[in-house]
Structures are given as structure tokens and as C-alpha cells.
Amino acid sequence: MAYRTCVGVVLLSLVVLASSAVPKNPRKKPANPPPRPAAVDADRDAEITNSCPDDGFFADAEQCDKYYECRNGEIIEKLCPDGMVFNDYSPQEEKCDLPYNIDCSQRPKLQTPQPTLHCPRLHGYFSHEDPKECGKFYFCVDGKFNMITCPDGLVYNDKTGICTWPDEAKKKGCGAADVFQFDCPAVNETFGLTHPRYADPEDCQFFYVCINGNTPRRSGCKLGQAFDDVTKKCDWARKIPECADWYKGQLTDAELDALENPPTVKPKPSGSQPSRRKPQRPGKGKAVEHSAEQ
Numbered sequence: 001m002a003y004r005t006c007v008g009v010v011l012l013s014l015v016v017l018a019s020s021a022v023p024k025n026p027r028k029k030p031a032n033p034p035p036r037p038a039a040v041d042a043d044r045d046a047e048i049t050n051s052c053p054d055d056g057f058f059a060d061a062e063q064c065d066k067y068y069e070c071r072n073g074e075i076i077e078k079l080c081p082d083g084m085v086f087n088d089y090s091p092q093e094e095k096c097d098l099p100y101n102i103d104c105s106q107r108p109k110l111q112t113p114q115p116t117l118h119c120p121r122l123h124g125y126f127s128h129e130d131p132k133e134c135g136k137f138y139f140c141v142d143g144k145f146n147m148i149t150c151p152d153g154l155v156y157n158d159k160t161g162i163c164t165w166p167d168e169a170k171k172k173g174c175g176a177a178d179v180f181q182f183d184c185p186a187v188n189e190t191f192g193l194t195h196p197r198y199a200d201p202e203d204c205q206f207f208y209v210c211i212n213g214n215t216p217r218r219s220g221c222k223l224g225q226a227f228d229d230v231t232k233k234c235d236w237a238r239k240i241p242e243c244a245d246w247y248k249g250q251l252t253d254a255e256l257d258a259l260e261n262p263p264t265v266k267p268k269p270s271g272s273q274p275s276r277r278k279p280q281r282p283g284k285g286k287a288v289e290h291s292a293e294q
């Protein structure tokens with residue numbers, strides 16, 4: 001379904017932001033991680049030193065943001081920056097990441113947080129303090145925050161650090177009914193399974209998809225287009241009587257002409273620079289559907 005595809009791109013870019021190089025394959029735990037050097041007595045130190053398995057970097061057994069460097073049998077205790085956790089994918093790599101793709105369930109302890117304004121820890125993604133601000137969150141680097149707003153209709157999901165549909169985020173006070181002023185009309189089960197679509201009564205560019213007939217998700221047509229409630233598809237707004245003037249004041253007729261008939265790119269003679277793409281206009285809604293046909 002195309003309405004998912006484009007939002008998927010938006011989500012993906014956030015995931016990339018969240019963690020630059022997180023391996024997708026299951027991570028191998030070091031066969032013999034060193035025990036936590038909690039005790040400071042000499043016997044225990046000797047035991048730890050002896051247990052350094054190989055040169056490399058090893059996760060602490062209890063604390064997700066603590067790890068050890070083993071160098072020539074010597075063990076050095078280290079801590080990730082506040083908010084990041086040790087990525088134990090490879091003992092050859094000293095790597096801390098945001099926690100979203102790292103399994104900390106077996107070593108759930110963390111260092112004492114160093115909160116700053118809007119940042120409960122120095123690094124990471126954090127929910128907005130106002131629980132009613134469902135689609136806003138903070139991205140913190142070194143304790144400096146940036147407020148980010150999810151694409152229209154999506155809710156920030158604290159558990160995954162990305163924007164998702166309200167019914168997927170399952171955040172209290174941020175359900176589909178809270179985020180959208182739209183109730184899916186009651187339909188029979190057979191029809192519900194077709195995920196029926198309805199025009200957004202407030203905005204020609206947008207429409208609602210009712211998942212299984214009852215869970216609304218807001219989706220949009222691309223700039224210049226509007227949702228046709230008769231065909232249940234996106235089409236050029238000027239072709240849909242009730243939306244013909246929707247872009248008046250936002251786009252000129254010439255701009256609409258250009259959108260409807262995009263200039264074809266002529267093949268360039270070899271040796272010339274690669275053709276530049278037309279810069280995209282920022283639309284009102286960011287999570288817009290890029291294909292009118294399904």
C-alpha cells in the first residue's frame with residue numbers, strides 16, 4: 001500500500017538519525033565476558049585481569065552503558081556518553097549507540113543521568129514534557145536539545161525513538177481519536193477489511209484510511225493533488241469540483257500547470273553533469289502519498 005511506503009521513508013530517516021550504523025543481524029555476545037570488577041581487593045582484581053578473554057571491547061554483565069577494554073591482558077573500565085549504550089556487536093569495535101537497537105534486557109543498569117533542559121540524559125530522543133504534545137520530541141546531543149515534530153498524523157514512540165501511527169505507538173492520550181478529529185464510520189466487517197478511505201472533511205489534500213474499518217490513519221496526497229471521495233484516489237485538485245480552488249493562494253496556476261505536467265528531462269549528451277532534480281517544494285503535510293494510483 002503506497003500510503004505506507006512514503007511514511008516508511010520518513011521513519012527510516014529517523015532511524016538512521018537515531019543510530020548511524022547499527023547492525024541488523026543478531027549480535028554475538030562475547031563467549032566469555034569479563035565479570036564486573038565490583039570488589040576492589042587484590043584477589044578479585046587478579047581474577048578479573050586473568051579473565052580478560054582477548055584483546056578488545058566487552059560489555060559489562062549488568063550495566064548496558066559500561067564496557068571494558070582489554071589490552072595485553074590489562075582491563076580498563078569505560079563508560080559510554082550519558083544516554084548511549086555499549087554496542088557489543090564486535091569485540092574489535094569500541095562503539096556506543098543510542099539504545100533503540102541494542103538489547104539491554106540482560107544488563108539493564110545505567111549510569112546516573114546528567115539531565116539538562118529538555119534532555120533527561122545528554123544523548124538521545126525524549127518525549128515532550130507535555131503528554132498532549134503527541135507528535136513532538138527532543139533530540140539531544142551533548143545535552144543540547146532540538147525539538148522535532150513528527151510528520152502530520154504520527155505520534156512519537158518513546159520505546160522505538162521514531163514516529164509511528166497512533167494505533168501503533170499506543171501512547172496514552174495519543175490514540176487515533178485524540179490525534180485526529182475523525183471517527184471511522186461504522187461499516188460491516190467485510191467492508192472494513194478493505195481498509196476504506198474517507199476524505200478529510202477539513203483538508204482537501206488529506207484523507208483517512210480506516211484500518212480494518214475502525215482505526216483511522218491520516219494520509220495525504222502529493223502537492224497539487226486532492227483526495228477524490230468518489231474514486232477514493234488522489235487526483236489533481238483542479239479536476240475535483242469541491243477541491244478545485246484548494247491551492248489558490250498557495251500555488252499559482254503556472255505552478256499547478258508545472259506540477260501537473262512535469263517537464264520531461266532530456267537525455268544529456270555523454271560527459272555532461274548528471275541532471276539535477278527539481279527541488280521539492282515543502283508541502284503542508286510531510287507524510288504525503290507520492291503515488292495517486294494504488
Ligand SMILES: *[C@@H]1O[C@H](CO)[C@@H](O)[C@H](O)[C@H]1NC(C)=O
Nearest residue numbers: 186187188189190191192196
Ligand atoms: C457490507 O457493506 C458494503 C458497503 O456498505 C455493502 O456493499 C455490502 O453488501 C455489505 N456486506 C454485508 C455482508 O453486509
